[in-house]
Amino acid sequence: MRYNTLGIQVTNTCNMACPHCITDSSPSARGDLDWDEIERAIRSAASHVDGICVTGGEPLLKRELTFGIIRLTRELGLRSSMVTNGYWSRTRQTAERIMGELDAAGLDKLAVSYDQFHDRLVSPVSLEQLVQAGAATSMELQIQYCGARQDTAYHTARDVADRYDIELTTAEVLPFGRGRDLVAAPVTNDVDAVPNEPCGVVTRPVLTPEGELFTCCGPARDADSTSPLRLPAASGTEVGDALGSGETSSILNVIHNHGPRSLLDQLSEETRARVTENLRDTSMCSLCRAITDDREAVAELNASLASEQYRHVALAAVLRQTQDTLTTDTER
């Protein structure tokens, strides 16, 4: 499987403390990556990824690191992206200035988080100022909404995205990070309700301020120490090797090719029952974590998938080629 982007989580600190935050970021959260580690990691990973995504926390609280990453990404010929909460677009002048600086540094894509949690600090006017300023640049813009799509923030995001003809991505709140407390619905063990689809997140690894490397930018952060979602990289220079080892992992390739639901069929009845008991909700991510955190499940999967390892690798390559063809056709 070919990785899409390597996320560089420059900091845990954020000037917001959204109740759904998967990284538990907040003003009091501490932990930053330093430049030496970032540079080693990006250079080491360059041949394994298509792009680098600066994330956090709020990346622009670490302005020097963030701009350094964007410039290095461009220098290496990779695609650069960044996720921000957009706090800096409170005035039109500031929005235009920072957008101009990001554009000049070579940022290819900017995603702004906006939903009922983020809108406590970022107003609809600020969101529009940010998008308006971005529309004058060559950057691709995206609004990322998280929630049930029934609140005012969703309608604001939809309206701005439509008027400026930019992409709006939506997702449900996941029961991970601080979101675990937010998703208070009773735990359901209905594994049949979990979507049976390939996972696009497992190809988006992230390096955290703690120096941990996960193959998934989502809910892998507190994964079991032996989880296949956790890639072994003791230092920045080893990030590329760690990514390389993940590329041929049968479990990761099956998650990428078919999704975690297809792993269930490979498990013994007893293990499948235990995994199902550990579901936090019916999201793919919950099932993925329930399987990959279960050491016996991982051992069973490693044994049953071993003989087909290169078939999974080859299928992942064919799937990626098909997805790339679709993307190219859409862009035409």
Add this chain to the structure above:
Amino acid sequence: MRPDARPCQTPVTTSPAGTQWVLIPDSDEAAVVVVNDTGYRVLAQCDGTRSLREITETIAVGTNITENEVSTFLDHVHRCGLVTLTEHSTPCSQRSG
């Protein structure tokens, strides 16, 4: 394969996977092949102008890789439809069929 055979790689999409490479042919008749890094380097030399002997000389620098081993590899990928062969030096882009 004769030492003066000049293999030409057919159009493929390559995708790295750890220390291997997945080669996906444009043609539906050819096979999807996973090769090791040396195999990938050999195929990168197959531009229709270099002979088996010349390719081996390039790849074997600093190693004990033999012409026979490169020949065996190229025979295998030839059967998979990933290379065509000729005895004349013609760049792949100028070959027909």
Add this chain to the structure above:
Amino acid sequence: MHEESEPSERPAVVATFSKEDLVNDLPEVVTPHIHTVQNS
């Protein structure tokens, strides 16, 4: 910076697969599930 090492192993085909078989094994939905990072 690491120097690139010379290839020391002989060239090898690790595995081969019918392209048609692989294409038939592709999931029905090829647009993958992607969720937002849920933070900025």
